[in-house]
Amino acid sequence: MNILLTSTGRRTYLVEYFKQALNGNGKVYASNSNYTYSLSQADDYVLTPLIYSDDYIPFLLEFCIENKIDIIISLFDIDLPILSKNIDVFKAHGIQVVISSSEVIDICNDKWLTYQFLIKNKLTTPKTFVDKNIALEAINDGGLAFPIILKPRWGMGSIGIYKADNIEELDVFYNKIKSEILNSYLKYESEGTIDYSILIQQCIKGKEYGIEVINDLDTNYVNTLCKVKLAMRSGETDQAMTVNDQSLITIGQNLSEKLKHIANLDVDCLEENGDFYVLEMNARFGGQYPFSHLAGANLPLQIIEWCRGKKTNLDNVTIDYDVLCSKDIKPVIINNGN
Structure with missing residues (x-):
């Protein structure tokens, strides 16, 4: 079995995890639009056109056919909508894209759709506005209080996230985020809706948690893995401890049943x-x-076992509790000049 991980970026550990899981019974290929260390750790790699290029999907398909790829898994938000809309293109060549439906991807990538989905399904979430004028009315009426969070409607990590303590800061940060959107890859999602591409959100003060809701490839609920986040860096979890919290597990099961995603939901x-x-x-x-x-x-x-037609092995989707882990910085050589 050969696997292609697309848009690997800096997620070298996932390249290593998949290589370990295959245990020599196949190869792990990696792709990215620019060279990163993660590519060098795969069995082989390829540099692709930009995700939004018309050549992207044809290029990936040709690469997969030439290298007898069985499975494609993407590691990047911006990649997901493109791949999800082309599942059948790869399926016609016997290549399985392990990805949720386009509807699920849209709900997750568009934070305004996320908010509407959560409200519709009675899952508690911060008050959120996509229309600045309506948000200002809520502030004046007492329905939204400072401090408030401003962030891009589309995006990932900590790109363009600010906390405003008053109206003046709200205006400054709103315009700053708009500028950041127009000068980054976020401009593609926001094209045509720039005045509705910034969210104004209630600020929740408290501990941060992360859950991974695991479904099988038929969207059936499997498990929820919970962590309390102890440190963050650039919008990513830098240190965390695994926990057993029934309230979070219940949230995970509700999300699984309502959303119907595939594999991992972070x-x-x-x-x-x-x-x-x-x-x-x-x-x-x-x-x-x-x-x-x-x-x-x-x-x-x-x-991999699901793709081979095997049933769920609970050992693969269960964690020990009270395990404290941290990420580290590891300098690496990309090219030694030879």
Whole structure:
């Protein structure tokens, strides 16, 4: 079995996890639009056109056919909508894209759709506005209080996230985020809706938690893996401890049943006064997954076994509790000049 991980970026650990899971019974290929260390750690790699290029999907398809790829898994939010809309293109050549439906991807990538989905399904989430005028009315009426959070409607990590303590800061940060959107890859999602591409959100003060909601490839609920986040860096979990929290597990099961995603759903939650708020969802491996892996889970192996037609092995989707883990910085040589 040969696997292609697309848009690997800096997620070298996932390349390693999949290679370990295959255990020599196939190869792990990696792709990215620019060279990164993660590519060098795969069995082989390829540099692709930009995701939004018309050549991207034809290029990937040709590469997959030439290298007898069986499975494609993307590691990047912006890649997901493109791949999800082309599942059948790859399926026609016997290539399985392990990805949720386009509807699920849209709900997760568009934070305004995320908010509407959570409200519709009675899952607690911070008050959120996409229309600045309506948000200002809510502030004047007392329905929204400072401090408030401003962030891009589309995006990932900590790109363009600011906390405003008053109207003046709100205006400054709103215009700053708009400028950042127009000068980054976020401009593609925001094209045509720039005046509705910034969210104004209630600020929840409390502990941060992360859950990974695991479904099988038929969207059936399997398990929820919970962590309390102890440190963050550039919008990613930098240190966390695994926990057993029934409230978070219940949230995970509800999300699974309502959303019907495939494989991993990475979810950010906040706790305030004993209440958990669902903040964001990512239908992919997220930055918190290494902590689950180090605590005993092996989702890469489970995905491979599902693709081989095997049933769920609970050992692959279960973690030990109270395991404290941290990411580290490891300098590496990309080219030694030879």
